[in-house]
Amino acid sequence: SNDQWELDCSELTLGQEIGSGQFGLVLEGQWKKRKVAVKTIREGYMSEDELREEAKVMMKLSHHKLVQFYGMCSQCSPLCLVFEFMENGCLSDYLRARKGSLSQDLLLSMCVDVSEGMAYLENSNYIHRDLAARNCLVSNNNQVKVSDFGMTRLVFDDQYTSSHCSKFPVKWAAPEVIKYSKFSSKSDIWSFGVLMWEVYSEGRLPYDNRTNAEVVESLNAGLRLLKPRLAPDAIYVLMEWCWKEKPEDRPCFTILLHELASIS
Ligand code: ADP
Numbered sequence: 261s262n263d264q265w266e267l268d269c270s271e272l273t274l275g276q277e278i279g280s281g282q283f284g285l286v287l288e289g290q291w292k293k294r295k296v297a298v299k300t301i302r303e304g305y306m307s308e309d310e311l312r313e314e315a316k317v318m319m320k321l322s323h324h325k326l327v328q329f330y331g332m333c334s335q336c337s338p339l340c341l342v343f344e345f346m347e348n349g350c351l352s353d354y355l356r357a358r359k360g361s362l363s364q365d366l367l368l369s370m371c372v373d374v375s376e377g378m379a380y381l382e383n384s385n386y387i388h389r390d391l392a393a394r395n396c397l398v399s400n401n402n403q404v405k406v407s408d409f410g411m412t413r414l415v416f417d418d419q420y421t422s423s424h425c426s427k428f429p430v431k432w433a434a435p436e437v438i439k440y441s442k443f444s445s446k447s448d449i450w451s452f453g454v455l456m457w458e459v460y461s462e463g464r465l466p467y468d469n470r471t472n473a474e475v476v477e478s479l480n481a482g483l484r485l486l487k488p489r490l491a492p493d494a495i496y497v498l499m500e501w502c503w504k505e506k507p508e509d510r511p512c513f514t515i516l517l518h519e520l521a522s523i524s
Pocket of ligand 1 (some may be wrong): 346349
């Protein structure tokens with residue numbers, strides 16, 4: 261039916277708080293004997309109708325490198341979204357906590373995992389719009405999956421959605437996104453290059469101590485993030501490819517996945 265995305269509240273048990281997201285609290289929970297993560301949506305933060313439309317689309321996206329969306333409970337207050345539970349939390353925290361002990365094999369496999377999930381989104385004609393290590397999650401067997409796809413589009417808070425505002429993730433954004441809000445799979449690719457940089461920097465913040473305005477200025481001057489110490493040359497070549505000024509000069513995820521898989 262059209263309502264597959266609507267979950268029955270009575271089948272959902274809420275547990276302890278595991279995090280606080282941009283939209284509201286994230287709780288541990290149980291749904292049909294499965295451990296799940298429940299994202300509560302602060303009232304007035306998103307359009308409920310748009311969220312319903314997005315839920316329909318998200319239900320159709322299913323891949324082992326995407327954090328699975330199980331559905332939404334719109335009878336609940338606050339409204340909540342139910343996702344696959346990822347034991348090891350978000351990728352950026354994971355990297356920082358294990359700094360100094362991450363093997364080359366693991367760093368590479370993380371990039372491969374994310375590019376697999378993203379190649380699936382690209383082939384589904386779905387743009388993520390906010391790809392970053394903070395929006396990927398890690399499973400109990402250290403697999404990385406892509407999360408939070410498409411969600412930023414629904415936020416009312418223009419502090420986050422306008423590239424000129426303080427909360428906009430400029431450091432992950434392609435030049436055409438910063439200039440004209442032109443999102444595409446090629447702008448996701450740019451963000452993926454920054455995500456690779458985060459992985460090989462073990463969770464450091466890109467352009468640390470630089471303001472958004474300074475970052476925009478140095479990108480305009482043709483400068484890019486430097487090669488992280490742990491990144492092999494072949495990996496840095498791929499990052500630089502993702503950061504080509506013109507979207508059409510960047511690779512697509514299918515090709516990038518192929519390139520990554522051939523490095524080892
Ligand atoms: P937002 O992107 O809205 O700011 P997050 O999705 O990052 O919020 O959620 C906040 C925190 O909740 C994450 O850092 C992570 O620790 C936890 N979390 C979110 N989703 C899951 C999930 N599916 N499984 C386990 N933990 C999760």
